[in-house]
Amino acid sequence: MKSNNLRKQLAIPYAIFLIFFVVLPLLVVIYYGFTNGDGEPSFDNFIRFFKNGKTIGTLVYSIAIAVLTTFFCLLLAYPVALIIAKGAYDKHTKFLMIFVLPMWINFTLRVTALKEILTFIEGNLAYHQFFNTILCMVYDFLPFMIMPIYNSLTKLDNGLIEAASDLGANKIQVFFKVILPLSIPGIVSGITMVFLPSMTNYVVLDMIYNSTYIMGSLIGSYFSAYDWHNGSVISIILLMIILGVTVISNKFTESDSKTQMAR
Amino acid sequence: MKIKSKKKISYMLCFVLLFTNMILTTGCGSSDSDDEIVLRISNWEEYIDEGDWDEEETIELENGTVICSETGIIEDFENWFYETYGKKVRVEYSTFGTNEELYNQLSMGDTYDLVCPSEYMIMKMMAEDMLVPFSEDFYDPTIENNYYAKGVSPYIKGVFDNLSINDEPISKYAAGYMWGTLGIVYNPEYVTEEEAAHWDMLLMDKFDKRVTIKDSVRDAYFAGNSIYNKELLLSEEFMNAEDYYAQMEIILNATDKETIDAVEDILSDIKKNVYSFETDSGKADMVSGKVVANQQWSGDAVYTLDQAEEEGVMLCYSAPEEATNLWFDGWCMLKDGIDGDPDKQLAAEAFVNFVSKPENAIRNMWYIGYTSVISGGEDESILQYAEFLYSAEDEEEETVEYPIAYFFTGSDEAELTEEEIAMYTITTTPDQTNRQLFAQYPPEDVMKRSVVMAYFDKEGNERINQMWLNVRCFDLYEYLP
Numbered sequence: 004m005k006s007n008n009l010r011k012q013l014a015i016p017y018a019i020f021l022i023f024f025v026v027l028p029l030l031v032v033i034y035y036g037f038t039n040g041d042g043e044p045s046f047d048n049f050i051r052f053f054k055n056g057k058t059i060g061t062l063v064y065s066i067a068i069a070v071l072t073t074f075f076c077l078l079l080a081y082p083v084a085l086i087i088a089k090g091a092y093d094k095h096t097k098f099l100m101i102f103v104l105p106m107w108i109n110f111t112l113r114v115t116a117l118k119e120i121l122t123f124i125e126g127n128l129a130y131h132q133f134f135n136t137i138l139c140m141v142y143d144f145l146p147f148m149i150m151p152i153y154n155s156l157t158k159l160d161n162g163l164i165e166a167a168s169d170l171g172a173n174k175i176q177v178f179f180k181v182i183l184p185l186s187i188p189g190i191v192s193g194i195t196m197v198f199l200p201s202m203t204n205y206v207v208l209d210m211i212y213n214s215t216y217i218m219g220s221l222i223g224s225y226f227s228a229y230d231w232h233n234g235s236v237i238s239i240i241l242l243m244i245i246l247g248v249t250v251i252s253n254k255f256t257e258s259d260s261k262t263q264m265a266r
Numbered sequence: 267m268k269i270k271s272k273k274k275i276s277y278m279l280c281f282v283l284l285f286t287n288m289i290l291t292t293g294c295g296s297s298d299s300d301d302e303i304v305l306r307i308s309n310w311e312e313y314i315d316e317g318d319w320d321e322e323e324t325i326e327l328e329n330g331t332v333i334c335s336e337t338g339i340i341e342d343f344e345n346w347f348y349e350t351y352g353k354k355v356r357v358e359y360s361t362f363g364t365n366e367e368l369y370n371q372l373s374m375g376d377t378y379d380l381v382c383p384s385e386y387m388i389m390k391m392m393a394e395d396m397l398v399p400f401s402e403d404f405y406d407p408t409i410e411n412n413y414y415a416k417g418v419s420p421y422i423k424g425v426f427d428n429l430s431i432n433d434e435p436i437s438k439y440a441a442g443y444m445w446g447t448l449g450i451v452y453n454p455e456y457v458t459e460e461e462a463a464h465w466d467m468l469l470m471d472k473f474d475k476r477v478t479i480k481d482s483v484r485d486a487y488f489a490g491n492s493i494y495n496k497e498l499l500l501s502e503e504f505m506n507a508e509d510y511y512a513q514m515e516i517i518l519n520a521t522d523k524e525t526i527d528a529v530e531d532i533l534s535d536i537k538k539n540v541y542s543f544e545t546d547s548g549k550a551d552m553v554s555g556k557v558v559a560n561q562q563w564s565g566d567a568v569y570t571l572d573q574a575e576e577e578g579v580m581l582c583y584s585a586p587e588e589a590t591n592l593w594f595d596g597w598c599m600l601k602d603g604i605d606g607d608p609d610k611q612l613a614a615e616a617f618v619n620f621v622s623k624p625e626n627a628i629r630n631m632w633y634i635g636y637t638s639v640i641s642g643g644e645d646e647s648i649l650q651y652a653e654f655l656y657s658a659e660d661e662e663e664e665t666v667e668y669p670i671a672y673f674f675t676g677s678d679e680a681e682l683t684e685e686e687i688a689m690y691t692i693t694t695t696p697d698q699t700n701r702q703l704f705a706q707y708p709p710e711d712v713m714k715r716s717v718v719m720a721y722f723d724k725e726g727n728e729r730i731n732q733m734w735l736n737v738r739c740f741d742l743y744e745y746l747p
Contacts, residue, residue, distance in 0.1 A: 060742035212542035
């Protein structure tokens with residue numbers, strides 16, 4: 004009883020933080036999203052967003068960037084995580100360090116460095132804007148994909164792999180029937196950590212001279228034109244996408260925990 | 267019971283924390299108000315002399331003025347104010363990156379006493395009744411410390427008097443700081459003077475992905491609109507018309523749907539042609555040679571040209587023939603900040619006068635590369651500073667005469683005597699006529715085609731912002747069958 008109470012009180016600082024910096028701003032965003040310039044309730048801002056082909060274009064463009072970034076991150080991160088977690092290297096934390104180390108350096112610095120390298124290779128960055136954007140995003144977000152997958156793979160019981168091989172599964176079968184299904188929670192949390200930020204990370208686009216807006220730049224440009232209503236609408240639309248992605252990923256992890264329970 | 271009391275304690279703790287916080291913050295505010303005036307200034311980033319010059323940078327003028335700044339304008343002002351008025355002043359100096367950023371800060375409740383926005387934002391603030399007019403004494407040139415009234419260029423003063431909001435001239439609410447034109451910095455190795463003389467070079471296939479444009483809706487719109495109206499603006503009939511200037515002002519401030527739609531198409535094409543929409547990187551990209559031309563404000567152009575020179579690259583600046591945007595930044599006092607406090611207003615006006623003192627104007631110009639609105643009045647330091655920078659050496663074989671009398675006298679050359687023109691003419695090397703001198707003090711014919719871009723009304727503003735979003739958003743239809 005006593006320790007329970009103490010635990011509750013420990014949550015107070017965070018609760019205060021949550022109220023002032025998450026809940027209240029959220030309410031403000033919702034208020035602005037559903038009112039017009041005169042403070043009257045209205046859906047005009049939403050209608051305007053979905054009626055304008057250009058803003059829809061930018062939504063599609065952002066999703067395309069996010070999907071490709073997530074896909075390539077996954078493609079690169081999974082083998083790396085697998086090698087570090089399950090490979091023959093017994094000192095795997097050292098190898099992990101090599102991949103997580105870049106996370107300690109600010110991403111603007113990393114992108115600046117990458118920009119110079121790309122300029123050297125490509126000559127003129129502006130001819131390969133989309134490719135460069137994806138490349139820099141992948142470079143930026145890769146550690147966020149490696150970490151969760153690595154974590155879920157280290158938790159995986161080696162006994163299960165051995166049992167599968169004993170029962171006659173070859174290496175490929177072991178991977179697809181045992182390792183991959185059990186690492187899905189890691190993949191899912193990796194995807195949520197990469198997909199959404201890459202839809203709004205407009206600083207990367209600015210830095211490598213991609214002059215097309217993504218959702219993040221759209222919000223910024225509305226706010227700098229004092230248009231809080233339309234800016235808030237875009238934020239709400241992003242929030243709904245976040246909600247959707249979280250619901251889907253929760254489904255995955257839930258079904259997974261059920262299989263673990265059954266075991 | 268026990269649980270409840272603990273809960274209470276935790277709630278109380280919360281409140282105690284909040285209260286102590288409040289007391290601490292308000293406590294700080296009240297303690298310094300008695301004997302010290304606090305002047306809260308917000309200015310553009312890197313837009314004032316911060317001191318710490320090398321000895322080599324010392325400027326020596328013909329009239330004996332020697333300038334080498336050690337401590338920076340802010341600290342010097344605090345000392346000067348105490349010596350002059352016998353009151354202590356403490357400047358709280360902060361900076362902003364764009365006019366919109368400043369406006370957003372103000373609407374979120376930040377208070378400043380003195381701010382330095384651009385012309386259209388001054389107009390917006392005037393229209394929204396946010397500003398305090400300068401006192402009548404401030405404009406009296408007979409008062410010794412009124413360096414602004416004594417020194418402001420008659421030309422700039424005329425511009426300030428002619429622009430008005432609700433029948434009040436903006437000179438009543440704003441005192442100029444820096445001014446300039448909008449033009450193109452170009453590399454003469456790749457771009458001819460003729461090409462750089464027109465805004466539509468930004469559209470040329472020849473410079474595909476090798477030009478940049480400002481990431482700013484107003485600057486981009488100005489260029490786009492000039493391209494749209496190129497033929498008209500350059501037609502002889504139009505240029506010789508009696509109301510040429512008034513007509514040009516109307517055209518370049520147009521916010522009707524037809525113009526905006528046309529400019530949207532032009533800017534969409536420019537977007538495909540440019541290397542980047544830049545806010546700050548253009549200067550470095552010009553020097554490094556990644557791009558061969560970029561849209562630039564004259565002050566940044568001077569900086570870019572200087573930087574490039576150090577790297578051994580010759581760049582030039584042009585103010586396109588269709589039209590150029592005459593812009594300026596000015597000091598305004600905010601109602602919320604001054605709040606009827608006469609001491610504060612005194613300090614704010616004194617600050618404007620202090621930065622308008624010729625030697626301080628020179629310090630700022632030297633430090634940031636922009637051009638001060640101060641011409642010096644009876645004091646010849648400003649003219650001598652221009653000569654110090656740009657006069658041709660005696661051994662130079664080829665020289666040209668570069669008259670800038672309009673800036674110092676406010677009159678057209680046609681109205682001045684030859685002697686007066688000669689007094690304000692700099693003998694310089696031929697290359698300076700499209701380089702730093704040209705950027706810093708454009709000749710009279712450039713000023714004749716320079717237009718102030720006013721603040722757009724609400725509808726026009728919405729249309730232009732929407733146009734900008736349409737240009738910058740992803741064009742799905744281009745990829746759909």
